[in-house]
Each structure stands twice: as C-alpha cells, then as structure tokens.
Amino acid sequence: MRPLLHDSAEVNVSRRTFLTVGAAAGGGLLLSFSLPGFRLGTAEAGEAAGAPILNAFVRIAPDGIVTIAAKNPEIGQGVKTSLPMLIAEELDVDWKDVRTEQALLDEEAYGRQSAGGSTAIPGNYLSLRRVGAAGRQMLVAAAAANWGVPAAALTTASGVVSHKASGRSAKYGELAAKAATLASPDLATVALKDPKDFKIIGKPIGGVDSPLIVRGEPVFGIDADVPGMRYAVFEKCPVNGGKVLGANLEAIRALPGVRHAFLVKSPEGGRGMGLKDGVAIVADSWWQASKALEKLEVKWDEGVVDDQSSDYFARTAAALADKAPAKVARQDGDVEQAFADAARVVEAQYEYPFLCHATLEPQNCTAQVKDGKVEIWAPSQTPGSGQKMVASMLGVPATAVTIHLMRCGGGFGRRLANDYMVEAAWIAREAGEPVKLLWNRRQDTRHDAYRPAGFHFFKGAVDKEGRLTGLRNHFVSLGGWAGAGEFPAGRVPNLHYGTTSLPLRASTGALRAPGSNESAFVYQCFLDEMAHAAGKDPIAFQLELLSTPVEPAEDAGRRRFGMSADRMRGVLELVAENSGWNMRSRLPKGTGMGVGCYFSHGGYFAEVMQVTVAAGGALKVNKVWVAGDVGSQIVNPSGAINQVQGAVIDGISQAFAQITFDRGRVQQSNFHDFHMLRIDQAPPVEVHFRTTDFPPSGLGEPALPPAVPALCNAIFAATGKRIRRLPIEWTLKV
C-alpha cells in the first residue's frame, strides 16, 4: 500500500521560474516571481493558461530595506529564514536590511497557496539565487546608465554599487526607481556568486519569527482571531469511519454558553482524512464548549471492530511468519539454498507500533462562511489541497476559498492532511457564524493518520568468510509501505523481500521520514545481528557491504533518489572517527556503543550512540555523534544543527512511544500515556557535516532514521540484549 499522504505528493516541482519587474508602491523596485515547487491549486491552472502566478516577491524600497515575501508555510523547519537567505546573498545586501513578510498580508496579485516539504532547499537553491542575482544585475545596470560607465566596471557590496575608478557609489535604494524602468534579465544567464564569496549562505542566522515568539505574540494557527467568532469542539467516532446515529443534543444546547449543537454526517463516508461523522458543539468560549463535551452522549455505529485490536494484529502476524508473503517485492538468487549452504543462519522477528504525530499545537482551524465565500485561517503543510477539499465539500468553487497561512506549532507530516480545515469550514457554515475549531489533546491523539505499525520476519545467512550470502524479510504491514530496494538489496546474492498487508480501519500517513523511520530500525538492527554472527565490527561489516558492486548497477542520473555508496561510506567513516568507535572496548561494563546509518530524502546520515544500563536496568543515553552529508552547502548552519539534534532526539523519543488499538479504539489519550522525551532524558548530540560535491538537499528528515537502530544496537552492546520490539522500556529487564 502506498502512503495516503506523502511529504512530496503535494509539491509539483516545476523547474521554471518566472520573473517580472516593476515599480513598487511608494517607489523602489519590485521583483515578482514564481517559486518553483510551490505552485499549487489555482496556480497550476494559471500556468497552464500561459499566465504564471507570481507567488513571491522582493521589494527594494528607497530607504534600502529589502522585503522578501514567500508563501511557504513555516512548520519549524526554518524555510521562512533559509529561502530569503538565498535571495539576499545574490542580491548582495546585508541580512540586517532584510525583512520577511507574511504571505497573508498580501492579498492582491500573487496567488494564495504554497506548501512546504523536505524539497524546499533542493527545489529552490538555484532558482532563488538567480532571482537575487537578477535584482543585483538590474541595480548595477541602473548605476551604469546614470554614470555612463560599463556595468562590468562596477562592483557591489552591502547594498551599495561602486565605481572604483571614479570613486562614485550609490545605495540600492537610490537606484531602485531607475532599475524598475529597465528590462528584466534572463534568469538562465544571470551570473551567480562563487560559493567562496558567500556572506549570508553558510552563516548561522536566527529564525525570523523568533523575536515575536519570545514575546508571546500571536503568530500560530491557534491564535487566529476573527471578529464575532465563537468556539467549536468536534467529537468523532472513536473508531475511524464509524457513523453517528444520534446524541443528547437538547441537553447539550441547554448548557452554559452553548449556541449550537448538531450532528455532522459526512457526505463521503468518513474514511481517509476528510470530513468524518461526529457531533459539533459551538459555544461562547472554548472552555464552555469543552465542559459541554464532557456531558455529551453519542450513539455510534462503529462497524466491524473484532479484527482491530493490537493483540489481534500481533497474533495474526505471528501466524504468518512462516507463510509465503502475499506479494513478492524483490527476489534475487536462491535464498533457501543460501540458508542451506550457510556457515551461520540467524532468524529474528522485529516489530514496531503505530505512532501519532503529537504536534504540540493541536489541530485547529478558524473559518468563516459568508455570501458563498469561505475564509480560512489554518496551520497547514498543504493549504492548496485543503482549499480543494473545502471547496468540494462545501460545493463552492476553489476561487471562493481564501486560506490564510498561519505558523504551525509543529508539522512532522500531520498537517499534510487538512481534516481539521474541512471540519471547521463545515461547522462554520452550519452554525452561520465564524468559528475557531480546536481539538483537545485526547482528540488529537485519537484521530490521526498514524505512523504505520509492522512486523518483520528476518532470516539471514553468512558464509565461512563472514560474508552476507542470503537475506529474507517477510514484512507484515499495517498501513505501511515496503521498499523493494532497501539496503542491502542488490549487494547480497540471494535475497527475498515479501509483504503481506493486514486490513486496518485506522488511517495511516507520513511521520517525519515516512517509511524510512521504521525501515531503518528493522534493517539496521538486523544487519547489526548479522555482523555479530559474522564475527565482524558492525561498521566494518556495513562498509564491506557498501563496497560490494550493486546489481543492477546504480543509475548515476538518479542519484538523488538512489543511494550513493561512496557518500554513505563517507559518513560511516566520519562518525567512527568522531565517536572513538575503535576504542569502544575500553568502555566500562554496562556501557556500550551502537551504530545506525540510513539514506533518505537525499541525505546521508550515520549515527553512533553511547548508552549505559545500570544494574537495576535503568537506561541512560550518554551521548550521540552524528555525521551527515547533504551536499555542497549548508544554507543555514544554525537551523541545520538544530534540525539534526531535534531529529535525533525525536528518534529516541519515537523508540519509547506507542499507539495501540482495542477494538478499533486508540487507547492513549495524552502525554501521560503517549510519552515524549523530556530534557533530562535528552542526550548531548554532536553534529558533523561532510561537504561533498552534490547539490544541497533538505534536512528536516534524514537525520531521524539512524537514531533508532543506533540506540537499540547500543543497548545490545551494553547488555547483550537485543531490542527487537518497540517501544523500549526505560527500565530494561536484563
């Protein structure tokens, strides 16, 4: 099964950038352009009709202040800072003179949608630099015309054009009006800086919204405020896709502050991540709506739930262990023969649970429906698809739906779905008043597109020389997806990957590094087992596998999606060096080091963890070393290191958490039973990047997957106990 939601599904990458130039209101130069990779909804239609929607702009005002606006949602990954950095670098201005503008303040001509994803940097690295360079070229041309000198004799720095020979200089602000009258250059031919001359790219730069956030200013979705708005709660069937039959609406309407209480029946059946059946309560305050919710009694038709419990899933999967998989994903050589000929054979069963996203800001949306027009204020990673969904549910054209992008209090893939957006729009229409819908934490935990759960039945063979000669994996999947090319596929002569899917009522979806976060755990841990079976150092064992020629041969043209063995070897060797891997035998008893490496989203990461398990079984992660390769340039090292440290700690957190089902109902409800790592459990994380000659790739995700196997392999090194089942207990039975 493919993911219902994928982080790149909404990003329709177009390599073309359109640029137009004109005078800015109030004087100055306005460069309007379309941002490739961020063109959604109506923008696609506009482009097809030959009229590109210019969804971003740079304005150079007479006072020299440069304002950069882009429409991308900020979910904490830092694009609102790193993308403007690309423009400012080539424009050759000082970062202190740059302002970024909220897209929602700009309503006229630039289109309304945009979306983020881990493609932001690779998709825009060159095109945004070209926009900045085009602006610089025009300002230089304006100065050249004013002074009657050739443009080639002019230089720029810090927002000033200078003519060395005559000693003349002019600030960009003074030249902007003149530049606005010139023709815009061809973006394909503008000259870009040599990276060694960068003054902004590659320098640590703080988040542009941070000064607002430390003062508590309202920038998040939950902070939206519309005159006359009321507050809504929406209770859905505890079993995904269940039907609402009735509720004690009269009693609810009589409670303090309650304005409306009504049933919502989904016209589309209520599966997936659209509008679902439920009961809406609208009140004068969210607290009053929440109090009323405590008194709500609903009659649901839950449907068939007998086969929807976590223990049932485990029993069913176990019974499939020795059966042939329903689908063969990849088959090389003769794996049974390899087992028969092996010096050693290892069998192991791995499993991991469902996880929710637990964005700290619960799902919410503010909506107003008036005179056939819908206005939405939402924290969303894919507002373009939200707009389409709202339009089709409410039966209005997409052009009648305006979406204001609010900062997201975390994304992690949760806000790729816009279920809360369509709920808010529906409730606002039914109530006839603007509403702010806010899910409580219980609802947020129980109505998610969960990280899929899975069971993996592995069998591996090594020969007398300690080479991996056979590998079999039967993956029993609950809403997940299998990669036929999972490492070490192609490097083992006899291999068999197969999948069987179990029926699942709950929705599953993308959680930070989707597919990779669970695959890294099972494959990297089982390879660690095979290394031990072969009597080899786990890093040496993986380096050896990476040196094996791959079948079929790697397609160099698909490097971004296919793994480069050289780059993976590079990060493994770097992390071994930085962590003191070769000295690990000197660690005291009860302390051990483990390694994990993984390629995802274009990035290469290898991580070593050191853990101590005390006599009573108490587990402590002492330190993590990370080596990453995301190409030739880290755009913002401050944001980059923050992302990597966060991803690693997030990975550790994932290894201790779970969502379980009982007859279709999620059993966890809040942070007391769905655990997130706390500061005292979070280890120091030392990050090193290896610079390689490849285009820069994104950093939101690829550092997460290796963290889980590095942790589990470290626990094995410390205790001799294999962690084959997640979640791990903080107090291990050893």
Added chain:
Amino acid sequence: MTALNINGKEHHFESAADTPLLWVLRDVLNLKGSKYGCGMGQCGACTVHVDGRPVRSCITPVGSIGAAAITTIEGVGATPTGSKVQQAWLDLDVMQCGYCQAGQIMSATALLEKHPKPTDKDIDAGMRDNICRCATYVRIRAAIKRAAGLPETDSREA
C-alpha cells in the same frame, strides 16, 4: 466579576470560577502567548508565574488565584531575568516551531530566579515538565546557561 493582577495591571472580567486561567488569558483577555498543549499539566506550554512560581495555567482555576500577581510571557520581558532569558533564546536560535517556547522561557526564568547559577541537575529538575516536541533540548540547556553567565558546555557528557 473576577479581578486578576496580570503583568502589573488589574483586569476585570466575567467568568465562572472553575475556568482555567489559560482560557481567560487567551480568549477573554487576548493574551495569546500562553499556549494550550495538553490541558492536564503534562506539557508546560501554558506555564505562567503566580507570585514568581511557575504554574500550569491550564489546570489553575481563576477562582483560586485571588490577589496573587500573575506574570505571562507577554510581561516577563519586563523583569531583568526574563529579558536575559529571552535574549539568550534569540542569541542561540533555540526555536524550531516555537510553540513550546513561551512555556520554556517562563520555566527557565523561574528556575534562574531560584538558582541563579544552575547545575545541569537543576536544569533537569526545573525544565523536566516542559515538553519540546521539536526536541530543542540541547539549545534550551545551553541558553539557560548563557542567561546565567555560565559556560555552555554540557557537564553530563560521559
């Protein structure tokens, strides 16, 4: 009519006595810096100070506060410690999504008022009740030390 002293100003409003302070701050008084994360004292996103002590406003009924002085993220910058903490947060670029950070700054300020030179153990104890879903813990720890004028190294390293 309920009266509360918030950030040095007297506020009067209508509200049931059992309404949690968080919802009065956010939805009645339009002080939206304090955040809702869990509603049960688990995450710390709603942390404010009541007479200088860090308190989870999501489980603090307005009727229980009386004349005590409340400080929120909107007012904490007026205190010397609060403004130092805010500056350290900017200097070290602590934030990712930023949603937890109002609560983190409030807890960190209360911690530094009590322990002006905190050890890593003090930081663990004072900040354990604040979740950061983006896991910016490495920088939160360093920023607290910077605000305290301490070296930013993590003494817990093995």
